[in-house]
Amino acid sequence: MNHFLTALVRCRAVLVLAILPLLANAPALADATSDCFPHRIASFQVGTVSSPPAFNTWQPGIVFGPPGDATPTTGSLSVMSLGKGGEIVLEFDESEIVDGAGPDFIVFENPFFCTAVPQSATGPYSVFAEPGIVAVSDDGVNFRTVPFNTAALSQVGSGCTDKVLLQRLIGLAGITPNFTGNYTIPDDPLVFDPTAPGGVSGHGGDAFDLATVGLAHARFVRITDPSLPTGIPGSSEGFDLDAVVALHARPLLGLGQLDTDGDGLSDEAEAFLYHTDPARPDTDGDGVPDGEEAATCRNPLASDPDPFFLPIVELEVAQPSPTLLRWNFLGTGVTYDAVRGGVGALRSVGGMVDLGVVTCIENDSTDLTTRGLEDAAVPLPGEAFFYAVRANAAGGFGYGLSSAHEPRVPASGDCK
Numbered sequence: 564m565n566h567f568l569t570a571l572v573r574c575r576a577v578l579v580l581a582i583l584p585l586l587a588n589a590p591a592l593a594d595a596t597s598d599c600f601p602h603r604i605a606s607f608q609v610g611t612v613s614s615p616p617a618f619n620t621w622q623p624g625i626v627f628g629p630p631g632d633a634t635p636t637t638g639s640l641s642v643m644s645l646g647k648g649g650e651i652v653l654e655f656d657e658s659e660i661v662d663g664a665g666p667d668f669i670v671f672e673n674p675f676f677c678t679a680v681p682q683s684a685t686g687p688y689s690v691f692a693e694p695g696i697v698a699v700s701d702d703g704v705n706f707r708t709v710p711f712n713t714a715a716l717s718q719v720g721s722g723c724t725d726k727v728l729l730q731r732l733i734g735l736a737g738i739t740p741n742f743t744g745n746y747t748i749p750d751d752p753l754v755f756d757p758t759a760p761g762g763v764s765g766h767g768g769d770a771f772d773l774a775t776v777g778l779a780h781a782r783f784v785r786i787t788d789p790s791l792p793t794g795i796p797g798s799s800e801g802f803d804l805d806a807v808v809a810l811h812a813r814p815l816l817g818l819g820q821l822d823t824d825g826d827g828l829s830d831e832a833e834a835f836l837y838h839t840d841p842a843r844p845d846t847d848g849d850g851v852p853d854g855e856e857a858a859t860c861r862n863p864l865a866s867d868p869d870p871f872f873l874p875i876v877e878l879e880v881a882q883p884s885p886t887l888l889r890w891n892f893l894g895t896g897v898t899y900d901a902v903r904g905g906v907g908a909l910r911s912v913g914g915m916v917d918l919g920v921v922t923c924i925e926n927d928s929t930d931l932t933t934r935g936l937e938d939a940a941v942p943l944p945g946e947a948f949f950y951a952v953r954a955n956a957a958g959g960f961g962y963g964l965s966s967a968h969e970p971r972v973p974a975s976g977d978c979k
Contacts (some may be wrong), residue, residue, distance in 0.1 A: 595832035597814035598872035599747065599860035601653035601784065601807055602627050602891070607702055610646025610788055610801050618644040622935045624651070624877065624891035630671040630768065630806040631894040631930070633741045635680045635761035638673030638691075640931050641892055642803040645695075648790035649801050652783055654703065655809065658858040659782045663811030666749040667772035670697060670786065671805035672737035677723035681762050684755035689723035693793045695736040695802040697771060699781040706785050707776035711735045720790045734775075736786060736803055741767040746808055747860050747870050770810070772846040812858035827854025828863075835968045836873060839863050841951065861975065874956040876963075889935030890952050898955045900978035901925035901936060902962070906947040908974075916971040918951065918962065923978035 604626075609617050619625050620643055631641025645651055660668050676690045681688045694716055698706040711734035730753065732738050734922055739752050740761050748765030756764050773781055777971050788802040813827055820829035826844035831840045839846040839853045846853050846863055853863035862871035874893050881887040887900060908919025925936050942948045951962040951971065962971040 571727055582669065583620060586695040592784055595820055595829040596873055596875060597828065597854065599809040599812060599813075599858060600628055600762075600872070601654045601655045601657075602877065603654040605652040605654045605783060606945070607651045608649055610645045610649030610790065612644065612798050612800045613796040614792070614798040616798065617649070617801070618642070618797075618803070620644070621887075622889045623880075624889055625930075625934065626651075626804050626806060626877075626892070627877070628806065628892035629808070629872075629894050630724045630741055630746050630766055631892075632675050632743045633767075635740045635742045635767075638803070639671070639741060639805050640673075641895060642799075642805045643790045644799045644803050645786070646801040648788055650785065650787045651804060652703070652785045653807055655782045655784075656815070658809065658812045658814045659701075659780050659810045660699070660773065661782075661811050662773040663779065665810075667773045667809070667811045668812065668945065669765075669768040669770045669808045670695070670736035670748070670782065670784070671741055671766070671768040671808070673741060673803045673805055674737055675740050676761070680760070681726075681755070683757075687726055689725045690738070691695060692719065692724045692729065692731055692732070693737045693802050694719055694732060694789060694791070695804075696786040696789055697734075697736050697769075697935055698787070699771075699776060699778060700783040700785070701778060701781050702950075706783070707778060709734050709775055711769055716791070717787060718782045719791050719793060721794070736769045736771075739763060739767045739769050741805065745868065745870060746806070747810065747868075749810060759772055765880055766807070768806075773921070780935065783838040785800070787964050793842045809859060813854070814854040814858045824853075826852040828857060837863055837963070854862045868973045874954050874959045876952045876954050876960075878950065878952045880950070884941065885937045885939040886950070887937050888949075888950055888952070892930060892934065893954050893956055898927040898929055899925065899934065899952055900928060900955065901928065901950065901952045902973060902977065903940065903948050904940070904973070905948050909949070911965070911967070915967075915969040916965040917950075918971055918973040921951075921973040921976040923976060925952075926978040948970050 606910040631639035633639040698708040700706040715731035744766040748768035749770035750763035824844040831839035833841040856863040878892045902921040904921040910917040
């Protein structure tokens with residue numbers, strides 16, 4: 564039988580045993596994909612909020628993926644609040660940020676214009692800003708903090724921050740308004756762009772350069788809330804992290820993964836996921852290796868400036884009773900289906916994994932409200948449940964692939 568628990572596409576199935584208090588969260592067979600987002604929280608210390616728990620901390624995968632939709636005058640809700648004095652360390656485990664020409668990564672919070680969007684470079688404006696202190700590391704131990712003006716930071720209050728003070732806050736995150744657009748294009752808050760909805764390029768956010776702290780590469784990004792009197796009292800106090808996007812990056816191969824053309828993507832991932840040529844480092848001939856394009860959210864099959872990444876679901880079980888499932892954020896508007904089945908019903912048919920009769924426990928889950936669930940069902944003694952989630956998105960991988968790279972398909976009971 565093919566290994567159901569070692570999915571090529573990281574859609575991890577999880578056993579919940581009635582006779583054991585522990586959960587088995589199996590690693591992927593070939594965790595060889597790459598994109599421009601972090602995929603692991605190395606550490607998280609939640610700060611204080613007036614109405615605990617802090618907003619969306621129960622579903623931390625909401626910060627693994629692209630920024631949520633926003634306009635220049637309304638902030639994104641696909642965020643996780645750190646609380647006053649909170650701190651989070653995100654790890655790029657599929658790739659690493661590298662120092663390139665100009666900014667190397669962008670941090671997205673959810674600031675927005677309190678006033679009208681500026682119509683010219685000289686026009687006044689103010690922003691509802693919640694600054695965060697950014698530091699980076701190549702080993703997760705020794706961090707280098709991006710320089711910022713401490714005197715200017717101390718002047719940020721509970722209301723809106725005007726243009727003059729904002730321009731003194733460069734070096735901090737949570738300053739520049741976000742808006743839906745190409746989130747892989749960095750902004751420059753000191754350069755007005757009359758063609759952009761918010762006066763800056765791309766999707767807004769605050770861009771950072773590794774050269775500023777003297778690092779050639781980094782895998783860890785730390786964001787710390789400075790515990791200022793900002794924001795409205797409630798559960799969303801403190802820095803509201805939306806996303807971190809790498810602009811210059813290279814993929815990291817797993818142990819034992821074959822990479823014939825040396826582009827940073829394994830032969831297996833190229834053949835079965837990206838559909839690129841494992842023998843050609845630059846399949847589309849645009850001068851950028853396939854792996855570098857994947858790690859910076861570009862399509863390795865086309866010279867296209869629009870963001871691209873594989874819509875792969877990462878499922879985890881946070882606690883066994885009731886079983887708390889949660890998964891990552893793949894973009895606003897994406898919905899998810901979750902099923903439960905019995906391990907004893909799994910079958911292998913010519914490489915395909917037959918999941919047997921399953922129970923649909925979440926149908927068309929939305930990103931912001933039910934991107935995760937609690938399942939109160941408990942297997943009988945000596946039996947076990949598995950869970951699988953799929954994203955209803957273009958190019959999605961259903962419930963994942965078997966070790967023979969064939970789809971997993973329920974016999975019946977699937978979500979419709």
